Amino acid sequence: MIDAQKENARKVLIIGGHGKVAQLVTSRLVSAGLDVTSLIRNPEQAPDIEALGSTPLIRDLTSLSVADWATLLQDVDTAIWTAGNAGKGGATATYAIDRDGALACIDALEQLRAERGDAPRLLMVSYLGSLDHGVDPEDSFYPYADAKETVDRRLLSSDLDYLILAPGRLTMEPAGGLAVVDNAPPKDGSVTTSRELVAKVLAEIAARDELPDVQILPFVDAEGGAGAGDEAISRL
Numbered sequence: 566m567i568d569a570q571k572e573n574a575r576k577v578l579i580i581g582g583h584g585k586v587a588q589l590v591t592s593r594l595v596s597a598g599l600d601v602t603s604l605i606r607n608p609e610q611a612p613d614i615e616a617l618g619s620t621p622l623i624r625d626l627t628s629l630s631v632a633d634w635a636t637l638l639q640d641v642d643t644a645i646w647t648a649g650n651a652g653k654g655g656a657t658a659t660y661a662i663d664r665d666g667a668l669a670c671i672d673a674l675e676q677l678r679a680e681r682g683d684a685p686r687l688l689m690v691s692y693l694g695s696l697d698h699g700v701d702p703e704d705s706f707y708p709y710a711d712a713k714e715t716v717d718r719r720l721l722s723s724d725l726d727y728l729i730l731a732p733g734r735l736t737m738e739p740a741g742g743l744a745v746v747d748n749a750p751p752k753d754g755s756v757t758t759s760r761e762l763v764a765k766v767l768a769e770i771a772a773r774d775e776l777p778d779v780q781i782l783p784f785v786d787a788e789g790g791a792g793a794g795d796e797a798i799s800r801l
Contacts (some may be wrong), residue, residue: 578646581648586647607620645690689727691716693733693750717748738786746783759786
């Protein structure tokens with residue numbers, strides 16, 4: 566009976582499945598009855614993934630070809646991209662993960678759509694103001710900003726079913742209220758978004774039949790408790 570329920574459940578692939586946001590959304594998706602697979606690079610992280618109720622898939626996303634991605638995605642309903650180097654591993658690693666890996670995934674989704682007429686939906690976690698970041702090329706953050714802008718613009722030029730999530734600076738604070746804002750670079754680091762809030766938004770949207778009628782969802786923390794945030798999410 567359990568196997569039959571899992572077979573019929575909506576299938577989600579979380580790319581970068583051991584990250585903080587990824588683990589938070591995994592718990593929510595599993596609790597909601599979705600069939601979750603988490604793509605991770607390090608096999609030592611597999612027990613953490615299994616403890617959340619997800620199936621670990623050990624792959625180095627920087628080595629995946631478009632054909633590899635198409636194979637991984639062919640039976641998936643929704644893919645969630647939470648992978649990210651955030652510039653911490655140097656420019657080469659950042660571009661390999663945040664730009665080249667994501668572009669290959671997008672190419673694979675387009676290939677699936679061309680071959681069979683449909684493709685999984687993609688929820689891409691980006692950041693607030695990615696399209697007009699203005700980061701100095703000499704800044705160590707520039708490779709990440711440049712990679713995310715490239716990927717976001719690539720998605721915007723596609724005809725895939727997707728949503729780009731653009732939160733503010735991520736924190737480990739509990740989720741509270743949610744405010745949708747303009748997708749403009751914040752003037753300082755005080756514009757924040759709880760990782761738990763990002764996970765709530767991802768889980769809510771992944772469980773829906775239809776994506777919100779927007780291409781980019783820029784959102785930040787707002788006043789109010791978790792109930793206020795849940796109400797705001799339900800209206801997205």
